[in-house]
Amino acid sequence: MFNVAEEIGEKVKSVVPMELQIRGAHLYDKTRRFVTRTDGQKIFVERPIPPVDEVELADIDLSNPFLYRQGRWQSYFERVRNEAPVHYQANSPFGPFWSITRHADIIAVDKNHEAFSAEPFIIIGEPPRFMDIAMFIAMDPPRHDRQRAAVQGVVAPKNLREMEGLIRSRVKEVLDELPVDQPFNWVDRVSIELTARMLATLLDFPYEQRHKLVEWSDLATSMEQANGGPSDNDEVFRGMVDMARGLSALWHDKKTRLAAGEEPGFDLITMLQSNEDTKDLIDRPMEFLGNLTLLIVGGNDTTRNSMSGGVLALNQFPDQFEKLKANPDLIPNMVSEIIRWQTPLAYMRRIAKKDTVLNGQFIRKGDKLVMWYASGNRDERVFERPDELVIDRKNARNHIAFGFGVHRCMGNRLAEMQLRILWEELLTRFEKIEVVDEPEYVQSNFVRGISKLTVRLTPKTQA
Amino acid sequence: MAAVTFVSHDGEKHEAPLEEGLTLMQVAVDNGVPGIDGDCGGEAACGTCHVVVDAQWADTVGGSGPVEEEMLSMNPERQPTSRLSCQMNVSDGWDGLTVHLPEFQM
Numbered sequence: 358m359f360n361v362a363e364e365i366g367e368k369v370k371s372v373v374p375m376e377l378q379i380r381g382a383h384l385y386d387k388t389r390r391f392v393t394r395t396d397g398q399k400i401f402v403e404r405p406i407p408p409v410d411e412v413e414l415a416d417i418d419l420s421n422p423f424l425y426r427q428g429r430w431q432s433y434f435e436r437v438r439n440e441a442p443v444h445y446q447a448n449s450p451f452g453p454f455w456s457i458t459r460h461a462d463i464i465a466v467d468k469n470h471e472a473f474s475a476e477p478f479i480i481i482g483e484p485p486r487f488m489d490i491a492m493f494i495a496m497d498p499p500r501h502d503r504q505r506a507a508v509q510g511v512v513a514p515k516n517l518r519e520m521e522g523l524i525r526s527r528v529k530e531v532l533d534e535l536p537v538d539q540p541f542n543w544v545d546r547v548s549i550e551l552t553a554r555m556l557a558t559l560l561d562f563p564y565e566q567r568h569k570l571v572e573w574s575d576l577a578t579s580m581e582q583a584n585g586g587p588s589d590n591d592e593v594f595r596g597m598v599d600m601a602r603g604l605s606a607l608w609h610d611k612k613t614r615l616a617a618g619e620e621p622g623f624d625l626i627t628m629l630q631s632n633e634d635t636k637d638l639i640d641r642p643m644e645f646l647g648n649l650t651l652l653i654v655g656g657n658d659t660t661r662n663s664m665s666g667g668v669l670a671l672n673q674f675p676d677q678f679e680k681l682k683a684n685p686d687l688i689p690n691m692v693s694e695i696i697r698w699q700t701p702l703a704y705m706r707r708i709a710k711k712d713t714v715l716n717g718q719f720i721r722k723g724d725k726l727v728m729w730y731a732s733g734n735r736d737e738r739v740f741e742r743p744d745e746l747v748i749d750r751k752n753a754r755n756h757i758a759f760g761f762g763v764h765r766c767m768g769n770r771l772a773e774m775q776l777r778i779l780w781e782e783l784l785t786r787f788e789k790i791e792v793v794d795e796p797e798y799v800q801s802n803f804v805r806g807i808s809k810l811t812v813r814l815t816p817k818t819q820a
Numbered sequence: 821m822a823a824v825t826f827v828s829h830d831g832e833k834h835e836a837p838l839e840e841g842l843t844l845m846q847v848a849v850d851n852g853v854p855g856i857d858g859d860c861g862g863e864a865a866c867g868t869c870h871v872v873v874d875a876q877w878a879d880t881v882g883g884s885g886p887v888e889e890e891m892l893s894m895n896p897e898r899q900p901t902s903r904l905s906c907q908m909n910v911s912d913g914w915d916g917l918t919v920h921l922p923e924f925q926m
């Protein structure tokens with residue numbers, strides 16, 4: 358028998374400060390908007406972006422959150438990559454910043470955490486004040502190393518092997534329910550559905566509430582001050598309160614079940630609770646929220662948009678789909694190539710910790726640098742015909758979408774496995790996967806997202 | 821010619837000629853040894869060329885350097901004689917070297 362009052366007391370102790378903190382930040386933000394008379398105003402209003410050759414090199418602002426949506430990003434990055442590979446923009450809405458656009462320069466910055474700090478944020482802007490939740494992707498060693506080590510095990514090979522069968526059965530469920538011979542939104546029915554199921558499993562989150570994870574993740578990545586996203590701050594704060602409650606409840610529920618003698622699982626919460634450095638994470642509310650947000654976001658937008666991007670790319674390069682059907686053994690290499698082509702997260706940012714020279718440019722201590730993975734993955738010095746999807750590309754694996762160095766994506770193998778299984782199962786079911794309408798894209802300079810992809814499936818004729 | 825043997829997770833052996841001036845990762849990739857990815861191209865920045873050096877060879881080939889160690893330490897499967905093969909410059913004296921490959925590269 359457990360003591361109900363004590364139980365509730367425990368919960369209140371750690372939930373209230375977290376909620377209070379978020380509510381406080383919300384109040385501050387509301388006041389700020391009132392005082393500055395900016396309430397209800399959007400920082401970013403979409404306007405047509407001119408062709409790149411009509412813009413002065415120095416005026417090019419790669420932080421424009423509509424570059425991807427308007428299909429201009431390719432030409433803009435190509436020009437910067439070739440004319441000013443380390444490019445300075447002095448007057449962006451996010452302040453001055455350097456763009457690092459070549460593959461080799463990005464690797465040099467990414468692996469050098471002594472000179473380039475990931476703190477305090479890895480997005481170009483900042484979240485609203487007092488919402489500066491702490492996550493290990495935005496920490497330098499040694500703090501980063503301890504926190505990452507606590508959760509790395511969830512995607513260790515042993516766990517991946519156990520997950521493979523589960524992932525395959527979920528992929529089958531989702532694909533078997535899809536309508537055939539009639540248009541539907543691939544993003545909702547496949548990409549979001551599959552990633553939500555995976556996330557719920559990784560966190561051991563109540564399965565029927567899995568769409569909350571997607572909702573929270575989307576809110577966390579769409580803040581306008583952070584990366585030019587479309588979200589309303591009031592909505593973000595309400596979502597964060599909801600998330601703080603939901604995740605704390607999950608944490609306490611796990612702890613209670615474990616204390617009652619339940620076998621420990623292989624989920625993230627159990628791992629955090631059984632590690633010396635993170636077992637009290639709940640007492641550090643902003644770190645608790647931050648690291649769980651990181652793990653949710655990390656497994657959400659990325660895989661989702663690679664699932665959508667692959668379908669889009671194979672429609673733009675139909676000969677590659679024929680090549681794939683003729684040789685399904687190409688799937689693993691194609692998965693790397695799709696990740697290269699889509700690059701679901703456009704960049705990571707760093708701050709120079711000392712004066713340094715990078716590809717001929719003098720970078721001052723304190724300067725902000727943005728490593729544009731999306732550009733490095735189209736670098737003509739590394740990839741031939743970089744804008745094309747070539748599923749048997751020899752060096753597809755040299756893509757930079759997972760980042761390099763100590764912050765390299767920890768879920769990379771899980772992501773590749775999910776994509777591989779998805780394509781294996783798609784090929785056995787469908788003859789054609791046709792995109793039948795113009796795709797719609799997300800407003801952001803960080804997430805390269807596809808929000809709507811209308812697809813019609815033609816089933817394979819039974820042999 | 822000097823040769824190295826890569827032993828896969830399920831015990832399969834791949835022998836490759838050792839060529840001075842290359843790294844062990846390049847030797848593996850050039851000879852199509854499965855299980856060595858080398859995603860970052862030899863920068864000790866991805867950890868996907870992880871090998872476990874056979875214990876009797878550990879002193880001869882030496883231990884990991886500081887940058888290499890940062891990547892290795894994040895790997896839950898790392899062993900005492902783990903190395904990133906891109907940081908191992910091949911020596912003629914390594915004839916007969918045996919290294920073991922992990923089940924997956926991280």
